[in-house]
Amino acid sequence: MKVFISADMEGTAGVTDWDQVMPDRHDYQRFRRLMTEEVNAAILGALEAGAKEIVVNDSHNTMRNILIEELHPQAQLVSGSPKPHSMMQGIDASFDVVFFTGYHGAAGTQNAILDHTYSSATVRQLKLGNLVVGEAGLNAALAGYFKVPVALVTGDSTAVAQAKKLLPHVEGVAVKEPIGRVAARSYQPVEARRRIKEGASRALKRARDLKPLTLPRPVALEIEWMHTAMADRCMLIPGVTRVGPRAIGYRARDVEQAFTLAMACLVLARSTL
Ligand SMILES: [Zn+2]
Numbered sequence: 001m002k003v004f005i006s007a008d009m010e011g012t013a014g015v016t017d018w019d020q021v022m023p024d025r026h027d028y029q030r031f032r033r034l035m036t037e038e039v040n041a042a043i044l045g046a047l048e049a050g051a052k053e054i055v056v057n058d059s060h061n062t063m064r065n066i067l068i069e070e071l072h073p074q075a076q077l078v079s080g081s082p083k084p085h086s087m088m089q090g091i092d093a094s095f096d097v098v099f100f101t102g103y104h105g106a107a108g109t110q111n112a113i114l115d116h117t118y119s120s121a122t123v124r125q126l127k128l129g130n131l132v133v134g135e136a137g138l139n140a141a142l143a144g145y146f147k148v149p150v151a152l153v154t155g156d157s158t159a160v161a162q163a164k165k166l167l168p169h170v171e172g173v174a175v176k177e178p179i180g181r182v183a184a185r186s187y188q189p190v191e192a193r194r195r196i197k198e199g200a201s202r203a204l205k206r207a208r209d210l211k212p213l214t215l216p217r218p219v220a221l222e223i224e225w226m227h228t229a230m231a232d233r234c235m236l237i238p239g240v241t242r243v244g245p246r247a248i249g250y251r252a253r254d255v256e257q258a259f260t261l262a263m264a265c266l267v268l269a270r271s272t273l
Contacts, residue, residue: 001049002054002055004148005039006088006099006100007035007056008060008135009035009060010104011113011159015034016113016182017182023062023064033070034189037070037189037193039102040072040193041192041194041197041200042154042196042197042200044200046200049200054072054074055090057090059088063083064079064080087139091143092146093147095143097203098151099150099152099200100140101155103135103136103154103155104134104135104155104156105162106132106133106135106162107125108125110158111158111180112159112178112181113176117138118138118262119269121226122225122266123266123269125222126262127223128220129219136159136166137213140167141258142256144213144255147212147214152172152173152199154172156174156175160172171200175192176192218253219251219257219258220250220252221250223262223265224246226246231244233268233272237264237268240261240265
């Protein structure tokens with residue numbers, strides 16, 4: 001079994017604030033270690049259940065958070081940014097399953113720690129067809145394009161519940177209970193890791209019964225931005241249409257094209273800040 005892990009940071013046990021997850025902030029060094037250890041817990045669980053090869057993609061912010069010297073030696077690490085497939089860089093049809101660790105709720109989700117979709121400063125809502133998706137949804141759809149199912153999601157309880165709505169058979173491990181956007185009741189890291197390791201083992205054992213998230217083609221992508229200037233900027237891309245004062249649309253031939261178009265729009269939207 002070959003496992004791809006997309007590792008985000010906001011859904012790590014104990015994280016409630018940007019001060020803990022942004023590289024220039026005072027608590028970051030502590031929490032990047034805790035993030036690394038949660039990824040290790042998922043790796044250990046996967047290895048126990050028979051995984052032979054594990055690739056971890058660092059998926060948070062600069063994508064240079066995981067401490068490689070503390071990562072389990074049987075895993076390989078993809079790090080740095082930008083990367084064409086961003087939080088999913090490295091995914092292809094050779095993998096059996098995907099794990100999402102440290103994930104958070106989509107932009108606009110109530111009671112979800114640091115809810116956002118790829119960029120808290122720019123994205124208000126992202127849709128694939130009729131589905132409003134957060135990072136878990138968009139990334140699961142890209143995995144589905146490669147016919148790989150998502151087997152495990154870890155993060156706060158709201159993020160896990162949100163992922164399960166779209167991926168009903170995914171194994172979910174909630175490491176904390178949000179109290180609004182920037183407060184939570186959390187498991188202590190050692191206990192959180194115990195739960196993640198067990199969840200990863202269970203997830204891998206059930207992997208053969210899981211179905212990838214596949215969307216019909218073509219795929220209608222729609223992004224509503226925080227400001228009109230962001231939508232203005234995206235109109236530079238041929239084929240992009242204006243579907244609202246703050247919203248753009250694109251008819252993509254498949255999920256992979258919708259994904260890369262969304263990444264290009266994010267760069268343009270951020271250029272207005
Ligand atoms: Zn993140």
